Amino acid sequence: MMKRGSGFALSIMLLSALTLSACSNGEGAADGGGKKQTINFVHWRGEDTETFNSIISKFEQENPSINVDMTVFSSGDPYNNGLQAMLLSGEGADVFVSTPGSLFSTLLKSNAFEDLSGTPLLNSFSPDLIKSGQSDGKQYAIPYQLVYNVPVYNKTMLDKLGIQPPKDWDGFLAMCQKLKDEGITPILYGYDVSPGQLINTLVMNLMPEDDSFNKFQTGEVKATDPWFAEALTRFKELVDKGYILKNASGTKYEGALSLFAQQKGAILASGSYSMATIAKQNPAIELGLLAPITTSGSDAKYEGVHTTTFMLAVNAKSKHKEAAVQFAEFLAKPDIAAEYANATGQLLTVKDVKYDSKELIIQSEWMSKKTVFQPRLINTNKKIETALNESLNMIVGGASVEKTISTTQAEIDRNLTK
Amino acid sequence: MKTRNGTLWLFIIPGLILYSFFFIIPAVSSLLLSLTNWDGMTYQFDWVGLKHYGDLARDPVFGKALGNNVKFSLTVIIFQFGLSLFFAILVMKNTKLNVVYRTIFFFPTVVSSVSIGFIWMFVYDPNIGSLNLLLNSLGLESLARSWLGEPSLAIYSIAFVQFWGHTGQVMIIFIAGLQSIPKDLYEVANIEGASRWNAFRYVTWPLLAPSATIVLAYTTIQSFKSFDLIIAMTDGGPNYASEILSTFMYHQAFTYFSFGYATAAAVVLMLIIMVVTYFQFRLLKADRVVY
Structure with a gap:
């Protein structure tokens, strides 16, 4: 025989269960x-x-x-x-x-x-x-x-040094060298976020078509193609010349952002979404967006990526x-x-x-500029997207362009969309 | 006799139902899912037979994850086992000071792995981390490293954090084992003129074997299944240098939506743990002494 207390407890439980089930389908009395x-x-x-x-x-x-x-x-x-x-x-x-x-x-x-x-x-x-x-x-x-998947830069710092945002690759390298000479890290890079961002602006003016990244997954485009190899070579040049944050492969995005807010670097390899957080951390910095133009000024098709x-x-x-x-x-x-x-x-x-x-x-000023839709996300095969992003991390980690290309292509070949 | 058997079954059935529901059915489901191309998003899938197992054998990332898992597990097992036994011997006696030490050693166990991961990420940060700052201030700049960024170092840096966080936990098992050894055995060994090492070798170690078996099996399973620390600290990077089997499975399932493939990896991990644990039990059973 059930004790009175147990019976009461059971009634309460049943009542609660009924009430919860009534609420669980998202409907209740208004x-x-x-x-x-x-x-x-x-x-x-x-x-x-x-x-x-x-x-x-x-x-x-x-x-x-x-x-x-x-x-x-x-x-x-x-x-x-x-x-x-x-x-x-x-x-x-x-x-x-x-x-x-x-x-x-x-x-x-x-x-x-x-x-x-x-x-x-x-x-x-x-x-x-x-x-x-x-x-x-x-x-x-x-x-x-x-x-806008375009690196954020410290406009206050560049203005102070008399640097104008460069319009071509030579200008970009000259800017990085000047910053380095001043003891400032030109590009802050977090290994978890930056490759997926920077790869877009590195390829935007080199890829033959706007949907080239989509063709990696069908095998029509390869990492061995000259335009992609050139993009990696450009990036390797930045790494070898010491323009990318030292120890970048051990630095997360938050760490790189924090260094940027402390004005220890001039450019943060991220996107416009970082600006609000940076402004909160250091409102004194005037910010702008600056994409590396990897070609000559006349060959540049796009100013950035959206x-x-x-x-x-x-x-x-x-x-x-x-x-x-x-x-x-x-x-x-x-x-x-x-x-x-x-x-x-x-x-x-x-x-x-x-x-x-x-x-x-x-x-919003960038809405009138010539930008291309983020190449990385044109691709719908996540494994290939990861392989392409990781190619930048391999170079940051010290791998040669040749080794990076062969590893990346091998990974792409294994994961082609059938 | 029949009635007795029926009564026995009555006692067994509730446990069997629970065990089947929570362990046997999920294990069998996993085995079946590993034979499908389920993407985890829909209820539709095709049977692919043993394809995933063949793909795993050819997948360099899976191979790397397996290799990293062996490096990670061996490092954790050796250091966690050795250090926990060492500390257990040091703080075995129930003095007030030892209780304080035990609490200190045990403390990281109560902190969540993700919190530990974040704390150590700041310690290891190559630019602003306290470890490199300490080395630099001691004039040891050449030892300063990108602890989580160098592919050859990352897995060991995380393994250190793993045994830092769990040594105190398994130390408690050893303390319990040590305290259960009869004191008169040590007295006899002392009278017989046994050295401290011989007393440990011939009295402590054989009688500690049951605790050692538990510690070894627990540490092995824990290190093979380690997940949260790696996800929090490196997410398997750089370039899969700290990817282990559990993070490999997670990435396959939730980044690439290849649930069937991830489940095949889970089945392989389960088999590895079963085999390793079986041999560990056999090995330590040989050392066990019954009085």
Whole structure:
């Protein structure tokens, strides 16, 4: 016979279980007696949590029947890991974000995206800037952020030394030498982030076509091709002449960024996304973006590299698709987008956004410059992308260009997309 | 007899169900998944037979990860085993001072591996790290290195952090083993004129064999499965110089979405651990003495 206390405890447990199960499908009683929907917004930008909380609270005030939960995973593998678990469960990720390239391609294959083609949501974005979320003429995801994958430089320092941003390779080398003579490390490099960034600007004016990186995965383009070998030779020259941070292969991005903020180096091999963090660490530095032009001035096709990322998507299996699209529309409102952009220092693909921070004004100037979409992310085969990025780390580690090319090509050959 | 057997089964079944649910079913599922090209994102996959095992045999990164794992595990096993035994002998007696020392030695165990990894990343930083700064201030500039950046050093630098973090933990097992050895055996050895080394060789070591077996097996499994420290400190770099089997599996699964391939690597790792542990048990069983 069950004791009275146990029976009471069991009743409480059953009641709790019923309550939890009622909440787990994202529905509960709304204040007005209607059904309240809960959608989950999954992304990787932990540093934007406060801003998103403020935006979510405004959204919930405007849409009392929708509650937005936010789940944040660290970018890269932890995000892939967490998102994968949520998507497989079929619940939990109503609005999520993706990068272009291999993650987008994998999610596309798994039918995770709701087709957003033709929705009014698209009208809020610059059509040229949302192409990376398209496939077979359909819009599966909408890039929200516009990033320039161009090294950040210390304009205050260069101005003081009377150095103008160079327009060709000889000028770039002369600038690095002058900085080195002044006892300043010309280029700060973190082995985990910098190769994936720097490789883009190194190849942008050397690759024969804008989609050359995509052709690595089919074997049409090889690491042994003269243009790629030339890009690596240029980089090797920077390493051999001591223009890249000493011990770079043991320095992480955060360490390199910290050295930059301490003004121990002139250029940080990262992208425009670093500017807000640097400005927080040392507001006294005036920043700019400076790409190494690896050719003569007349042969240069591009001034830099851009990426449209943080691609907003609606889960095709979501039970609350309408609410999810409503939330995405809210994020794309110019005033909300401006709040997000100015608070986080991210340039956006949304139209009519008013930027007021110093870093964003500098970045927005690049919108009129000639830039190419990030070559690295044109490639959808992650193993080949990693092999190409690692080629720069091999050179930083002291390998010859020939050895680097043969190792990289061997890795590419093993992983060709069949 | 039949009733007795039935009662016995009644006791066994709950444990068997739990064990099957948490160990046998996942192990069999892993084995089956390793024969598929599952990408981890969908429920669709094709059977590929033993293809992944053939690919693993030809994959230079897997070979490198296996080699690194052997280097990492041997370094950790030798130093963690030796140091923990040494410290256990030093602080075995229950004096107040020894209790303080034990607490100090044990302290890194309660800190999470990721936190330890981040702390040591700052220590090892080639530009601003305290280790190089210390060497430079002592006039030993030539010894200053990029501890995590040099491919030949990275795996040993992480192995050091691994046994720094866990020596205190296994020391406790040795202390328990040492304290369980009857004191009169040492008295007899003393009367017989045995040296301190002989007392250790013929009394302590044979009686410590059960603890040593546990320490060795635990350290081996722990070092083969080590993951968080490497992910936090180098993520397997530079150029796979610190990639080990567990990080290889993680990267295959969550960076490259090759879950089938990652699972095949997991099966290989499981087999390696089983074989190594079996031989360790046999080896140490030979040294065991029963009184």
